[in-house]
Amino acid sequence: MQSKISPQLGEKVPNFKAGVIHYRDITIGASPQMIKGRLQLFQESLYFDLLEKELSEFPGITEWRKVLKQAGTDPSRYRHSAEALYRRVKKSNYLQSVNSAIDLNNFFSLQYEIPFGIYDADTIQGNIELTVGDSADAYTGLNGRENNLENMIIVKDEISPFGSPYVDSERTKVTEAAKNALHIIYFRPSMGIDEAESLADAVRKMFTQVHGGSSEYSLVTI
Secondary structure, eight states: OEEEEEEEHHHSSSSOOOEEEEEEEEEOOOOHHHHHHHHHHHHHHHHHHHHHHOOGGGGGHHHHHHHHHTOOOOTTOOOOHHHHHHHHTTOOOOOOOOHHHHHHHHHHHHHHOOOEEEEEGGGGSOOEEEEEEEETTTEEESSSSEEEEETTTEEESSSSSEEEEOBSSSSOOTTTTSSEEEEEEEETSSOOOOHHHHHHHHHHHHHHHOOSSEEEEEEEOO
16 A cells, blocks of 8 residues: 655645554453553643643644645634644544544644544545545545535545544444554644654554554655
8 A cells, every 4th residue: 555645735735744553463342441541641630731821822722723824724613633632622522432543643632732533444445545535536434424524634545535633434444343553643734754754653553552563654644
C-alpha cells in the first residue's frame, strides 16, 4: 500500500504532511486499566486547564482550524476531531472506553492536539491518497450521519473516501475483530520533519506495546 498527497491539497495547504503507520497481526480488545486510567487522568487534567485557557491558546487546535479553512472548510461549522474532543472535555463530557485501539487513538489526539485516524486495513483497497473532496464525495460517518465531504480534507482508497480529520467512515471502523490497522497522523504543517518522526515513533511504539504485532511507518509529504 502506497500513500500520497494530491497536488490540489498541496496547493491549498503548503507543507501539509501526514504520518502513515501500518500495523500487522495486532490483537485489539478491551482497553487495559493502564490505558483507561491514563485517558481519564488526562481528560481530568485538561478539564482544569480549559477552565483557565481558551481553545485558541492550544497551538495544535488553532493551527488545524487554519488548515481546514485553507482547504475550504468552515472550521466553526465542521470542527476537526481534536477540537471536537477538547470541546467534549470542556463540557466534562468525558470519553468512555470503546476498545484499546480507539481509546489510544483518542488519547493521542488529546495529547498532541491534532487529528488522528485509525482504520481497519483489511477494509481498504489499493493505494491511498490524501486530497480535497468534491461534490460527489460522501460517506456514512462514525457520527451516524451521511457526511458530504466537498472542500474537506479526505483520505481515500480505490473504492471511495474513508477518512477525514473531521470524521471517519463507518466502512473502515476498527473493531475487536481487526487484525491489521492503518493509523494516520495529521501533523501540524508547521511541524518539522524530525519532530513529526519523533512523534510518530512514540505513537507506534505505544500502540504495539498494547496490541502486539509489527508496524511499518512512512512520512507522506508534498
